[in-house]
Amino acid sequence: MTDLTKLTIAEARKGLAAKDFTAAELTGAYLTAIEAGNPALNAYVAVTADQATEMAKASDEKLGKGEAGLLEGIPVGIKDLFGTKGVHTQAASHILNGFKPEYESTVTSNLWRDGAVMLGKLNMDEFAMGSSNETSYYGPVINPFRADGSNANLVPGGSSGGSASAVAAWLCAGATATDTGGSIRQPAALTGTVGIKPTYGRCSRWGVVAFASSLDQAGPIARSVEDAALMMTSMSGFDPKDSTSVDMPVPDFAAAVERGVKGLTIGVPREYRMDGMPAEIEKLWQEGLEWLKAEGATVQDISLPHTKYALPAYYIVAPAEASSNLARYDGVKYGLRVSGKDITDMYELTRAAGFGREVKRRIMIGTYVLSAGYYDAYYVRAQKVRTLIKRDFEDVFNGGVDAILTPATPSAAFGIGDEDMANDPVKMYLNDIFTVTVNMAGLPGIAVPAGKDSKGLPLGLQLIGKPFDEETLFAAARVIEKSAGGDFAPRRWW
Incomplete structure (x- = not known):
């Protein structure tokens, strides 16, 4: 049998439906992988093996009766920011020592409703504050990628570093994450995974530990664009318990993945061409534009002056x-x-x-x-500047642009304990240079692996969309994913 942990969510769903293996076998494979790999990667802060086994058993019963939910039997990891009833929820902080809530967050409730299986809680930057997952009370998460010829440990990005590392290292099929200024997209880009920050209001914030309430948004990290679309379909939806939740139907995001980009106009913001941008990031950006053009999109230079x-x-x-x-x-x-x-x-x-x-x-x-x-x-x-940033995007989208393509990060993953970053917080904050505008404007943004740097480390591109038009992002991201065609799996060392 294929290593079950190597299957995408889409492949695992097909295998479960065809009875090639059971949800219990799939979950067991992931629990074995966590036991072997987590001591080296530090991606999980709590493993819920007994609960996962019980949930998988219930999924097998539903699959047997033909009552499978969208994610029936799919094992996922949950960022430690999401409230999970009776299970460790500490936002990777010492101040929440021993806290186990008496409630379940809406996003995780939605996943359990659709049959997903909880493997455990994932490490993160403390209270989601960080760009490298080095601020966690439980210690840094390790990126499963290493530079060619090196054994040095690298950061997975932050704050959702545990989510990105676990997905990239086959320790869960997909993971929940949150994004306040780039905390889904930046770690996804540094680990060769796909991460989408939905439009503000698309996913409920209820039961998620708050960092910055007007910016926080939950979203998935997964191994493919289709997997991210499947997870987001489950995670999204109106929630009367969250006053910022938007009451609108949830599309079938997975159905939009193969829609293509023919006829779309892709904007290229001149303000994102920063001084000192590495040549390989510039080259990758250009390649991404060529891939989209080859599939029928039109590229247009745009200005976002308040960037x-x-x-x-x-x-x-x-x-x-x-x-x-x-x-x-x-x-x-x-x-x-x-x-x-x-x-x-x-x-x-x-x-x-x-x-x-x-x-x-x-x-x-x-x-x-x-x-x-x-x-x-x-x-x-x-706050006034924020309004101007939002207006820049509105002007561009009202001018006929369907999506915007930018780099996701200014570089590939850097070393754990990097002295430049540790001694200069502003340098660390600059990792969010391409991502924060999206949160300030409440827009959706997706990071998709698109290439590697000279040391063999993954690099991502970011697509920014109109409010509540995540479907276009999934379609365009899929074009990049297919065109890049690379193997974005790490070489196993853990």
Whole structure:
């Protein structure tokens, strides 16, 4: 029998339907892979083997009766930001030590409704703050890719590094992830996987630990465009418990994958051609445009003039919302508590011990920009810039452009503990240079593997779409996936 963990979700669904193997066998193969590989990769912070076995058994019964859901029997990993009833949910932070919620997030509820099987909770940057998955209380996640001729460990990107690493290393068939400024697309690009950040409001945020509420959006990371479309169909949908959830029907995203790009206009923003951009990123971008043109798309130069302000505005808005959201973690009701001489002392000691360095940095930035003397100078101005960024995209889309193609990241994966990044937070923040605009404007964006750098490491391209037009993104991403045609699987070393 083929190694079951190497099957895509689409292939596994066919195999289960044809009774080539059972959901229990598929789940067992993944649990064995996790046991063997997770000590080296650190992608999972909790493995729910017993629960997975029970869920797989229930799926086999449904498959036997012909009552299979969309993802019946498909084993998935869940980012530690999603509330899972009775199961470890700590946002990879010490401050939520021992927390197991009494509720289930809407996104995971949707997956279980459709028959998906939970393998466990995936590592991430603490409270989703990071671009390398090095800020987790549980230690860094390791990228399954290594540079040619090197044994050095590389970052998988962040904050959804555990999701990307687990999918790339065959430790789950697909994974949930979240994207506040690039946290789905950047790790997908660095691990040769596909990641889509849906339009803001497409997936419910209810039961997901909040970072920056006006930017956060859940989405899938998977091994192929079709797999990402299948997962997103299940994860999406209106939720009255989330006031930002949009009440509109969920399309069959997988049906749009092979639609092609004939007749589409693809925009190329001149502002994304940055000074010092590596030649291989520029070359890959050009190749992507040629692939889309070869399939019948028209390419058009466009301008998004406020792009240069996106990163600084993002790093005001996101920390401001984070400082407000994270005020609730005080040691009183749940999680870590460090005793003090009085309640104020207990708050201070708990937060000092419970939050990591990057989270503290962002809380302090956020508290500063929201403080009385600086609110207008920073936060209000950043929100005005955000409106201008959104308007740039609206002008382009109203002008006949169907989707926009850009690089996904400014480079391939870098080393764990990279001194330049560690000593200069701004350099780390620049990893989000191509992705934050999408969150600021609430648009959908997909990262798809498109090539490799000179050291054999994966590089991705990003497609940005109109609000709630993820179908066009899946169709265009599939063209790139087919045209790139490369093998984006890591060489096994773990």
